[in-house]
Amino acid sequence: MFRRTLFLALLVFAIANSGYSQGSSAPVQDQDTVTRLQIYLDEHSFGPGLINGHWSDFVQKALRRFQTAQGQQATGQIDPALHQQLQKISPLYTTYKLTDSDLHWVGRVPTKPARMAHLKKILYRSALDFISERFHADPGFIQKLNPGMKPEKLKSGSMVRVPNIPPFQIESIQPVPDLPPKPQFAQRIINVDVKDRDLDLVDANRVTASFPITPGSKSLPAPIGSWKIAKVTTMPIFRWDESMLMHGRRSGNYYTIRPGPRNPVGVVWIGLNKKGIGIHGTDNPVTIGRSASHGCIRLTNWDAAWLVNQVTVGMTVDIH
Known part of the structure; x- marks a missing residue:
C-alpha cells in the first residue's frame, strides 16, 4: 500500500513538473519565459505572432520550424540548450x-x-x-x-x-515604387502553406525564415500554384476596388489610398504575376493568422519589412 501511495505521489509530482498542462499539449511556461522565447524566435526570423507572453499555436509552430531549420528534432519544447540561450536576453523588458x-x-x-x-x-x-x-x-x-x-x-x-x-522603425521605410533587383536572391523560393497559415523563405533547400500569415478567404482564396514575384514596393499606394476585393475583377469604381502604416496593405507590396495578388503587410497586426484576406498573403508589417529585403523580382512563390 505504501509503495503504491509513494508511486502515485511521485507520478503526480512528475506530471506537475513535466512542463505540460492536463488535457493540452502546450507546455506550462511563465510569462517571462514565453516572452523570452517569442523575442528569440522573432530575432531569428521565425515569427511567433505578436509578443504577448502567452504560449500559443503560433509560438509552438515557430519553435518547431526553427528546430527543424537547425537540424534538431522538432519537439516544440524548450530544451536545456535553448533555455540557456534564452537567459541571454537581458534585460527582458526595457x-x-x-x-x-x-x-x-x-x-x-x-x-x-x-x-x-x-x-x-x-x-x-x-x-x-x-x-x-x-x-x-x-x-x-x-x-x-x-x-x-x-x-x-x-x-x-x-x-x-x-x-x-x-x-520596427516605421520612419526608416522610404517609399520606393520598384525596388531594384537582387540577383543573388533569384534562386530563393517562398513557400506559402494555406492550411497551416505559414510563409517559409527557402534558400538552397533550407528554410531560413518562417512567418504566420493570413492567406485569402473562402470567397476569394489565395491562388494555388507556382507564381513569380513581378514587383516589389515599399510604402505602397493601394487601389481600393470593391469588385477586385470581393470578386477578383477590376472595375472603374475605386479609391486611391495613400501610403502609411495603416494603409490596408501595410508598408510592403510584393506583387505576383497574378493580377491583384501579392504578399503584403497589414493595417491590423492582431488579425494575422486568425482572419481572412482578399486572396492575398498578409504578414505583420515588421515581418513584411524584413522579408522585402530578402526577395527579388523573378523569385518563385509556391502557394499550396
Whole structure:
C-alpha cells in the first residue's frame, strides 16, 4: 500500500513538473519565459505572432520550424540548450520614451475608404497602436506591462515599458515604387502553406525564415500554384476596388489610398504575376493568422519589412 501511495505521489509530482498542462499539449511556461522565447524566435526570423507572453499555436509552430531549420528534432519544447540561450536576453523588458517625432505618425484613421482616400498619409490610430507595432507586441500586453497606464493620455515624454526587442522603425521605410533587383536572391523560393497559415523563405533547400500569415478567404482564396514575384514596393499606394476585393475583377469604381502604416496593405507590396495578388503587410497586426484576406498573403508589417529585403523580382512563390 505504501509503495503504491509513494508511486502515485511521485507520478503526480512528475506530471506537475513535466512542463505540460492536463488535457493540452502546450507546455506550462511563465510569462517571462514565453516572452523570452517569442523575442528569440522573432530575432531569428521565425515569427511567433505578436509578443504577448502567452504560449500559443503560433509560438509552438515557430519553435518547431526553427528546430527543424537547425537540424534538431522538432519537439516544440524548450530544451536545456535553448533555455540557456534564452537567459541571454537581458534585460527582458526595457523602457521607451515617446517623442514628438513618434506622434507625427499618429492620427485619425477613418474606416471608410471614401474618407480614407482624402488623407495624405494613413497613420497609426493611437500612440498605443504605434508603440505596440514598434515592439512587435499585442496592445493588451503593453497595457499589462504598464498597469495604470491610460492609452489616451500617452504623450511626448511618456515612458512605456516594452519587450526588449529591436524596434520596427516605421520612419526608416522610404517609399520606393520598384525596388531594384537582387540577383543573388533569384534562386530563393517562398513557400506559402494555406492550411497551416505559414510563409517559409527557402534558400538552397533550407528554410531560413518562417512567418504566420493570413492567406485569402473562402470567397476569394489565395491562388494555388507556382507564381513569380513581378514587383516589389515599399510604402505602397493601394487601389481600393470593391469588385477586385470581393470578386477578383477590376472595375472603374475605386479609391486611391495613400501610403502609411495603416494603409490596408501595410508598408510592403510584393506583387505576383497574378493580377491583384501579392504578399503584403497589414493595417491590423492582431488579425494575422486568425482572419481572412482578399486572396492575398498578409504578414505583420515588421515581418513584411524584413522579408522585402530578402526577395527579388523573378523569385518563385509556391502557394499550396
